[in-house]
Amino acid sequence: MNYDSPYLHPDKEALSREELEALQLQRLQKTVKHCMNSPFYKKRFEEMGLKPEDIKTLDDVRKLPFTTKQDLRDTYPFGIASVPLSECVRLHSSSGTTGNPTVILHTQKDLDEWANAVARCLWMVGLRPDDVFQNSSGYGMFTGGLGFQYGAERLGMLTVPAAAGNTLRQIKFITDFGTTALHAVPSYVTRLYEVMHEKGIDPRKDTKLRVLAIGAEPHSEEQRQRIEQMLGVKAYNSFGMSEMCGPGVAFECKEQNGLHFWEDYYIVEIVNPDTLEPVPDGEIGELVLTTLNREAMPLIRYRTRDLTRVLGRTCPCGRNHVRLDRMRGRSDDMIVLRGVNIFPIQIEKILMQYPELGSNYLITLTTDDDNDNMTVEVEIAEFADDYGMLQNLTKQVTRALKDEILLTPHVKLVPKGSLPVSEGKAVRVVDKRKVYQ
Amino acid sequence: MTIHQLSVFIENKSGTLLQVLQSLKEANIQIIASTIADTQEYGIYRIICSQPAKAYLLLKEDGINVVLSEVFAIELDNYPGRAAQAIQLFSSSGISINYMYSFLLHGKGILVFRTNDSEKTREVIANNHLSFVEEEQLNEIAE
Ligand SMILES: [Zn+2]
Numbered sequence: 001m002n003y004d005s006p007y008l009h010p011d012k013e014a015l016s017r018e019e020l021e022a023l024q025l026q027r028l029q030k031t032v033k034h035c036m037n038s039p040f041y042k043k044r045f046e047e048m049g050l051k052p053e054d055i056k057t058l059d060d061v062r063k064l065p066f067t068t069k070q071d072l073r074d075t076y077p078f079g080i081a082s083v084p085l086s087e088c089v090r091l092h093s094s095s096g097t098t099g100n101p102t103v104i105l106h107t108q109k110d111l112d113e114w115a116n117a118v119a120r121c122l123w124m125v126g127l128r129p130d131d132v133f134q135n136s137s138g139y140g141m142f143t144g145g146l147g148f149q150y151g152a153e154r155l156g157m158l159t160v161p162a163a164a165g166n167t168l169r170q171i172k173f174i175t176d177f178g179t180t181a182l183h184a185v186p187s188y189v190t191r192l193y194e195v196m197h198e199k200g201i202d203p204r205k206d207t208k209l210r211v212l213a214i215g216a217e218p219h220s221e222e223q224r225q226r227i228e229q230m231l232g233v234k235a236y237n238s239f240g241m242s243e244m245c246g247p248g249v250a251f252e253c254k255e256q257n258g259l260h261f262w263e264d265y266y267i268v269e270i271v272n273p274d275t276l277e278p279v280p281d282g283e284i285g286e287l288v289l290t291t292l293n294r295e296a297m298p299l300i301r302y303r304t305r306d307l308t309r310v311l312g313r314t315c316p317c318g319r320n321h322v323r324l325d326r327m328r329g330r331s332d333d334m335i336v337l338r339g340v341n342i343f344p345i346q347i348e349k350i351l352m353q354y355p356e357l358g359s360n361y362l363i364t365l366t367t368d369d370d371n372d373n374m375t376v377e378v379e380i381a382e383f384a385d386d387y388g389m390l391q392n393l394t395k396q397v398t399r400a401l402k403d404e405i406l407l408t409p410h411v412k413l414v415p416k417g418s419l420p421v422s423e424g425k426a427v428r429v430v431d432k433r434k435v436y437q
Numbered sequence: 438m439t440i441h442q443l444s445v446f447i448e449n450k451s452g453t454l455l456q457v458l459q460s461l462k463e464a465n466i467q468i469i470a471s472t473i474a475d476t477q478e479y480g481i482y483r484i485i486c487s488q489p490a491k492a493y494l495l496l497k498e499d500g501i502n503v504v505l506s507e508v509f510a511i512e513l514d515n516y517p518g519r520a521a522q523a524i525q526l527f528s529s530s531g532i533s534i535n536y537m538y539s540f541l542l543h544g545k546g547i548l549v550f551r552t553n554d555s556e557k558t559r560e561v562i563a564n565n566h567l568s569f570v571e572e573e574q575l576n577e578i579a580e
Contacts, residue, residue, distance in 0.1 A: 198498050383502040385444035385481055387474070412478050415446050415453055417500045 001129065001156070006318065008123035008155070009116070012264045017313060017320050020263050025058045027292035028267060032064070035298055038082040040075050061267055061290060066276065066301045069102065072243065076100040081297050083107060088296050092143055094242050104242055105296040111150065113293055117248035117262055118151020124253050124260075124317075125211055125236045127181050129156030132208075134173055136184040136192070137216070138164040143246025144216055148183045151248060157181070164188065167195045174207050183213040183238070186223055187426035190359035193230045194416075204232035213238045215247065217426055218327055218345045222352035223359065237326055243302055244289055250324065258311035258323030265292055268322050269301070270310055281310040284328065307334075335429060337365060337372055342405045344428045347376060350400045356382050356393055360419045362427070363409075367434040374409040376401065379416050438562055438569045439507040441489035442549070445482040446502035449475060453501070454482060460499055466492045469575055470540035470549065483538070485510075485549060487576050506551075509558060510570040513546045520548060523567065527552065530561050542570070 007013040015023065033052040035041035044065050045051070054063060071080070077093075078085060083105075090106040106114070127133070133152040139145030139161065152159040162173050164184075170192060173179060184192070189212065196203055203209055209231055214224070215238030227235045239259050240247035249266065250259040261268045267290040272279050279285040287304045307328040314320055328343055335342040344363055351357050358379035366373050378397070383390075390413060398411045420427065447453040454473075461468060461484075470485040486492050493505040513519045520539070527534065537550035547570055552558045562569060 194500070198500055380446060380502055383444075383446045383504060385442075385483070385504050385506060387476070387481070390479070391476075413446075414448050414479070416502050418448055418453070 003128050006124070008120045012262075013120065013124075013319050013321070015264075015320060020320060021058055023264055024267055024292060025055075027264070028058065028061060028290065029055050031290070031292055031294075031298045032300070034082050034295075035300060038080055038298070040071070040080045041082070041298075041300065058267070061269070061301065062278075064290070064300050066288070066303055067299050068303050069243075069305070072102040073100040077103040078105070080299070081105050083296050092242055092246070093141055102243065104245070106245070107295040109295050110245070110297075113265070114147060114245040114248055115150035115154040117245070117265060118147055119154040120262070121238065121248055121251035122151060122155050122157075122181070122213070124251060124319075125213075125234070126254065127152075127155060127157060127211055131157045131180045131211075132160065132178050133157040133181045133183070134160040134162050134170070134177070134179040136162045136164060136170055136182055136188060143240065143242045144183070144185075147240065147246035147248060148213070152181075167192060168199075171196055171199065171201065174209065175201070178208045180208050181211040181213070182209060183215075185216045185426065186214045186219040186227060187217060187359065187421070189214060189227050189231070189235075190223075191421055193227075194358075203230070207231075209233050212236065213247075213251075215239060218333070218343075220345050220349040220352060221326070222349050226352055226359065239327065241304060241306075243299060243304075244291060245294075249289070253315060253317040253319060255315060255317055257315070258325055260315070260319055260321040260323055263321045266290060267292060268324070270308065270324075273307075279309075281313075284309045287324070287327075333429070335363070335365065335374075335431075337374055337407060340406055342374075342407070346404050347401060347409075348428075350404050351376075351378050351397070353400070354393065354397060356380060357397070357413075358416055360421065360426075362419050363429045365429070365431045365433050367432070372433055374407065375412060376409045377412045377414050377419060379419055380413050381416065438509060438559060440485060440510045440549075440570060440572045440575060441493075442506055442508045443484040443486065443489060443493055443496070444504050444506065445484070445496065447473075447480045447482050449478060449480055456499070457482065457484075457496060457501060460495055460501075461486065461492055464488075464491065464495050466495075469542075470538065470547075472538040474536065483536075485540070485575065489572075508549050508551050509562070510547055510549050511562060512542070512568045512570055513548055515544065515546055520546070523548065526561055526565055526567075527558065530557060532557050532561065542574070 032055050087107050088105040089108050092104045094102050135148045137144035210233055212233050212235040214235050224235050236252040238247050239250040250261040252259050269288040270279050270285040271288050273286040287306045287308050289302050290300050291298045308324045311323040311325050313322050358381040361378040364375045394411050402408045445457055467487045473480050473482050496503040532552045532554050535551045539546055539548050
C-alpha cells in the first residue's frame with residue numbers, strides 16, 4: 001500500500017472517460033447476460049423481445065426496462081435473484097412501511113466488492129491504515145453499519161463498531177481510542193457535539209477527530225459547514241442505498257464539489273421522472289442506477305427516487321467518475337403544500353444560517369379550517385432572557401423561510417432537547433393533513 | 438445590590454418546568470422566588486434560588502436552555518404605596534423597568550427587577566439609600 005497515492009484503485013479510479021466507458025459496456029453486456037438467470041428479468045426481457053446481444057453500445061442501456069421499488073416488493077423475497085440461494089451468503093432487508101419489505105442478496109464476491117468500494121471512498125478523503133475509524137451507525141439490517149465496518153477494515157483501519165446511540169459511551173470511545181474518523185448521520189453528529197459541549201469537552205482540543213463521513217439523511221451545505229466548524233473536521237458526504245449494497249455507491253472527494261459515483265460499478269442516468277427521458281447535464285432529474293458487477297442480484301435501471309443533477313464528468317482530483325450534486329431529497333420526501341413543491345432541505349438550509357438556532361427541527365403539516373398549514377418547530381441553541389430578541393428571531397426566520405419556500409410557515413421556537421432525537425435517520429416531516437378523496 | 442437569577446426557556450406544553458424543579462430538588466437547591474412570563478408559545482421561567490451558580494451548571498448539564506444573570510433586589514417596608522414610591526424614583530430618572538416581581542423575606546417585601554440602564558439604577562438606589570438584598574442573606578434563609 002502506497003500511503004501517498006491519492007487512489008486506492010488507480011486502475012479503476014484514474015481511467016479516462018473512454019477507458020471507463022469501454023469497461024462499462026463490457027460489464028453491462030456481462031450483466032444483462034447474467035440477468036437471464038433471474039426469473040424476473042428473464043420474463044421481462046422476453047416480453048420485450050430483448051436479447052443480451054442487442055446491447056452493442058453503452059447507449060443501448062436505454063433499451064432496457066426500468067426496475068422500481070415496487071418490483072422488489074412484488075418479487076419479495078427472492079424473485080429477482082440471478083444465482084441460486086445456496087450461492088448467497090448475506091441478506092439485507094429494508095423495513096416496509098407500506099406493503100412488503102425489500103430484500104437484497106449478496107454472494108461472497110458481492111460483499112468483497114462492496115468492501116472495496118467503501119474502502120476506496122475512505123481512502124479518497126485521506127484515510128489510511130493508521131487511522132482509527134468509529135462507526136456510529138446502526139448495525140443489523142441498516143447497511144451503514146456493516147458496509148462501513150467491512151470497508152474500513154478492508155482499508156486497514158482500526159475499526160470501532162460503536163453502533164448508534166449511547167452518546168456518552170460514544171464520546172468515551174472517541175477520547176479513549178483516539179478516534180480520527182467517524183461515520184454517523186448528520187443529526188446524530190450534532191447530538192454528539194451538544195453532549196460533548198455540555199460535558200465540557202472541546203472536540204477540537206480534546207479529540208483527534210479529523211474526518212467525518214456523513215450520509216443517509218439529506219442535509220444542506222450549511223449543516224455540513226456547521227458540523228465542520230463545531231468539530232474542527234472535514235465532513236464528507238456519503239451516498240448509499242440498500243438496493244445498491246449500501247454505502248460506497250458515491251462519495252465526495254477532497255474538492256467537496258459533488259459526489260463521485262463509481263462508474264466501474266454503476267451506470268448512472270439522470271432522467272425526467274415523468275417522461276423517463278434523459279435530462280441534459282446540469283438539469284435536475286431522478287437518479288437511475290444499473291449495477292455492473294453484482295452477482296447475486298443485479299439491478300437494471302433501478303429508479304432510486306432520488307433527485308439530483310450532473311455537476312461534471314471530470315474533477316481536479318484526477319477522477320473522471322461522474323460528479324453528482326447532493327441529493328435534493330427523495331422525490332417521495334417532497335412536500336406539496338397548497339400547490340407549492342417544498343423540500344425539507346430548503347427549510348434546513350435557512351434554519352442553519354442562524355447561530356441562535358440548534359440543529360434539530362420538525363416540520364408539521366396540518367389542516368386547520370380547511371387550510372393546509374406548515375409549522376416549523378426549531379430548538380434554540382443560545383438563549384437570552386429577552387422577549388424582544390426571541391420575537392425578533394421568530395420574525396426574521398419566518399421571513400427568510402417565506403422568501404425560500406414562498407409560503408409563510410408558522411415558526412415556533414422550542415427548548416433544546418424537546419424535539420425527538422432519533423439515533424437513525426431523523427424524522428423531519430410529520431404530515432397530519434386531512435386527505436380529501 | 439444585585440442577586441443572581443436563573444432564566445429558563447420553556448415550552449408552554451412541555452414538562453420542562455417539572456424537569457427543572459426535579460433537577461433542583463435532587464441537588465438540594467431551594468427555590469426562594471420564581472415567576473413565569475409567557476407568550477402563546479413559549480415562556481421564560483425566572484428563578485431566585487440558593488446556590489444559583491451551582492444550579493446554573495446543573496441545569497446546563499441537563500441540556501436545558503438556561504442563562505444566569507444579575508437582577509436588582511431591593512427591600513421595602515410593608516405598607517401601601519411603598520412600591521409605587523420606589524418605582525417613581527426610577528421613572529423620574531428616565532429608567533424603564535423591563536420586568537419585575539416580588540416576594541416576602543422576614544416580613545419585608547423584596548422587589549426583583551431588571552431595567553434598561555443598570556448604571557443609572559445603581560446610582561438611584563445609592564442616592565436614595567434604598568435598602569437592598571445581598572445574596573448571602575438568601576443563602577442563609579435557605580439553610
Ligand atoms: Zn474529485
